[in-house]
Amino acid sequence: MKKYLILLMGATMLISCNKTKQEINYNVDKFYDLEVLRYDVPDFEQLSLQQQTLVYYLTEAALWGRDILYDQNCRYNLAIRRTLESIYCNYPDKQDEQYVLLEKYLKRVWFSNGIHHHYSEDKFLPEFTREWFASALSCIPDSDLAVIGGSRIAEGMDNIFAELTEVMFNPALLSKKTNQAAGVDLLLTSANNYYGGGLTQAEAEEWYAAHKDNSPEPLWIGLNSKLVKRADGTIEERVFKVGGLYGEALEHVVYWLEKAREVAENEQQRTVIDKLIEYNRTGDLRTFNEYCIAWVRDLDSHVDFINGFTEVYGDPLGITGAWEAMVNFKNPEATKRTAILAENAQWFEDNSPTDKAFKKENVKGVSAKVINAAILAGDCYPSTPIGINLPNANWIRKEYGSKSVTIQNITDAYDKAAEGNGFNEEFMLSDKEIKMAHQYGSLDDNCHTDLHECLGHGSGKLLDGVTKDNLREHGSTIEEARADLFGLYYIADPKLVELGILPNTEAYKAEYYRQMMNGAMTQLVRVELGKDLEEAHMRNRQLIANWVLDHVNPEKPEAEIIAVDVAKDNSHETKHYMRINDYEGLRRLYGELLAIIQEVTSTGNYAMAKELVEKYAVRIDPELHREMLERYQKLNLAPYKGFINPKYNAIESKEGEMIDVMLDFSEGYAAQHLRYSRDYSVLPTWND
Ligand code: ZN
Numbered sequence: 001m002k003k004y005l006i007l008l009m010g011a012t013m014l015i016s017c018n019k020t021k022q023e024i025n026y027n028v029d030k031f032y033d034l035e036v037l038r039y040d041v042p043d044f045e046q047l048s049l050q051q052q053t054l055v056y057y058l059t060e061a062a063l064w065g066r067d068i069l070y071d072q073n074c075r076y077n078l079a080i081r082r083t084l085e086s087i088y089c090n091y092p093d094k095q096d097e098q099y100v101l102l103e104k105y106l107k108r109v110w111f112s113n114g115i116h117h118h119y120s121e122d123k124f125l126p127e128f129t130r131e132w133f134a135s136a137l138s139c140i141p142d143s144d145l146a147v148i149g150g151s152r153i154a155e156g157m158d159n160i161f162a163e164l165t166e167v168m169f170n171p172a173l174l175s176k177k178t179n180q181a182a183g184v185d186l187l188l189t190s191a192n193n194y195y196g197g198g199l200t201q202a203e204a205e206e207w208y209a210a211h212k213d214n215s216p217e218p219l220w221i222g223l224n225s226k227l228v229k230r231a232d233g234t235i236e237e238r239v240f241k242v243g244g245l246y247g248e249a250l251e252h253v254v255y256w257l258e259k260a261r262e263v264a265e266n267e268q269q270r271t272v273i274d275k276l277i278e279y280n281r282t283g284d285l286r287t288f289n290e291y292c293i294a295w296v297r298d299l300d301s302h303v304d305f306i307n308g309f310t311e312v313y314g315d316p317l318g319i320t321g322a323w324e325a326m327v328n329f330k331n332p333e334a335t336k337r338t339a340i341l342a343e344n345a346q347w348f349e350d351n352s353p354t355d356k357a358f359k360k361e362n363v364k365g366v367s368a369k370v371i372n373a374a375i376l377a378g379d380c381y382p383s384t385p386i387g388i389n390l391p392n393a394n395w396i397r398k399e400y401g402s403k404s405v406t407i408q409n410i411t412d413a414y415d416k417a418a419e420g421n422g423f424n425e426e427f428m429l430s431d432k433e434i435k436m437a438h439q440y441g442s443l444d445d446n447c448h449t450d451l452h453e454c455l456g457h458g459s460g461k462l463l464d465g466v467t468k469d470n471l472r473e474h475g476s477t478i479e480e481a482r483a484d485l486f487g488l489y490y491i492a493d494p495k496l497v498e499l500g501i502l503p504n505t506e507a508y509k510a511e512y513y514r515q516m517m518n519g520a521m522t523q524l525v526r527v528e529l530g531k532d533l534e535e536a537h538m539r540n541r542q543l544i545a546n547w548v549l550d551h552v553n554p555e556k557p558e559a560e561i562i563a564v565d566v567a568k569d570n571s572h573e574t575k576h577y578m579r580i581n582d583y584e585g586l587r588r589l590y591g592e593l594l595a596i597i598q599e600v601t602s603t604g605n606y607a608m609a610k611e612l613v614e615k616y617a618v619r620i621d622p623e624l625h626r627e628m629l630e631r632y633q634k635l636n637l638a639p640y641k642g643f644i645n646p647k648y649n650a651i652e653s654k655e656g657e658m659i660d661v662m663l664d665f666s667e668g669y670a671a672q673h674l675r676y677s678r679d680y681s682v683l684p685t686w687n688d
Pocket of ligand 1: 452480483
């Protein structure tokens with residue numbers, strides 16, 4: 001049957017059989033402090049047709065939640081987006097200076113899923129004038145006006161637009177998306193839309209306290225609902241479900257999940273999808289718990305996904321989830337790599353430079369944690385995490401475990417986009433280091449992450465009576481340093497070449513150079529001048545690099561920061577660079593520090609952890625910091641990145657049978673958002 005159809009559709013199949021890889025343009029757009037990138041979905045063609053079909057249905061389910069997040073981020077977001085998009089498409093003079101400024105603002109709204117910066121959470125203001133905006137509104141066709149006015153249309157469009165204009169232009173109004181500042185009512189001062197009707201923080205907290213589930217398998221009350229104060233002062237819980245709040249969008253999510261269940265890879269995965277469908281229909285949090293447990297247990301499926309109200313950072317009280325989705329599948333190459341590492345975990349443990357007393361007799365590596373994302377949606381789009389660890393309920397993590405993944409095609413896209421942006425040219429010592437980075441950078445980076453995640457965290461043991469809590473506030477910095485050092489020590493080991501993970505015994509040098517340069521110098525560009533290092537990963541990297549620089553052989557330093565006089569026009573400028581003179585010696589130093597950090601961990605030596613962190617990880621040399629920032633600023637790079645998705649085209653037979661799923665990487669940034677707004681937008685403008 002299928003073969004016959006393929007013959008019938010000869011022309012189409014010819015294209016898909018000879019899927020010559022489209023040339024992918026990774027850098028798509030840049031505006032303000034934001035850059036939009038594209039990511040590849042490698043090995044999608046290697047999936048079976050059934051798996052490709054499953055991915056396709058799940059990507060559809062993912063895209064239908066987009067409007068929900070806009071509404072959660074701020075009550076006015078959908079109205080503003082729809083108004084801007086209508087002007088964008090209908091305004092006659094596309095060269096108009098003011099129109100160009102509207103386009104810029106709209107691109108920013110798309111990037112942030114609303115009018116507040118996705119990272120700083122501050123409201124950003126339009127650069128076009130109120131007067132021009134007022135006149136441009138007249139180009140909006142009646143059909144769009146009806147959608148924007150929606151349930152409020154009787155109030156008059158003039159009044160509604162006046163309100164939107166105030167929200168957009170008045171800096172004092174709804175200025176912060178999620179307020180975390182102490183001493184004020186967090187709900188009334190947050191611009192987002194997790195609570196309604198003027199509900200106060202005290203009222204919400206009282207309601208949650210009264211409804212809290214204290215059973216051993218507690219329900220996460222409030223995860224999928226919005227608390228609204230009615231006119232009579234009572235509180236209503238509006239649950240997100242089919243037939244409830246956001247039901248119009250969730251109906252479509254369910255429609256595609258039902259198609260997905262038909263092509264599930266196995267029974268466990270079908271159970272996961274069934275539970276999610278049921279949960280979306282009923283809003284029952286008990287079903288959500290069952291779904292989470294089923295999801296954690298599904299380790300065999302090649303394709304996996306997240307779809308729903310998940311992370312709670314957006315809610316000032318940290319209870320209600322923001323809608324997000326991601327579809328992914330195992331990265332076969334990386335999965336092979338991590339499987340090899342996991343199989344050899346005991347060898348790595350036995351041969352590490354740590355004291356025998358701190359080694360595990362029986363170590364088990366963790367495998368298959370590397371994935372490729374197939375679609376990003378909701379709170380994972382356009383700005384996206386590069387790793388995910390779920391579920392969030394602590395009791396499920398304790399009883400059933402959790403799944404943690406690194407998203408390789410996203411990190412690869414970052415690497416590709418960074419190539420040729422001038423960063424390496426500015427900060428690396430010479431062509432030799434730049435070439436090394438180009439040749440081995442991505443490979444090393446992935447390899448180091450694998451070693452860190454698969455082996456590093458799981459290596460070593462705590463002595464009796466010691467727990468991870470012994471190191472208190474320095475625990476995560478020390479733990480990350482331990483995993484990083486394990487990776488750094490072993491990435492230079494010939495064993496990796498023997499296992500077929502690295503191509504030769506030179507490849508590791510690119511990682512050594514980058515780690516030293518980044519840890520001691522270039523990561524500082526992400527910190528404001530005058531501040532200390534706060535974040536645990538940044539602290540760990542500086543701890544390692546600065547400890548090494550402090551312990552080099554003074555006669556013949558293995559690594560050092562050198563000052564170079566750079567001729568510039570008619571003057572001279574001093575720039576600092578990392579220089580590595582002895583890579584093998586550097587490995588020895590990494591090994592020494594690994595032994596120390598393992599001892600600190602195994603013995604729970606808080607005093608020593610504190611000393612190491614305070615001496616090497618926190619303070620920043622202000623002169624070096626200033627230099628790094630100045631050199632970085634001259635490169636004019638956008639600090640925040642986001643992505644656009646590939647477009648999935650389902651090729652179906654006349655009978656509606658799936659023949660192929662094809663990926664298109666040619667869509668532009670604006671085109672993608674306009675398409676999503678056209679094809680995946682059923683939510684009312686006002687969801688009060
Ligand atoms: Zn880690």
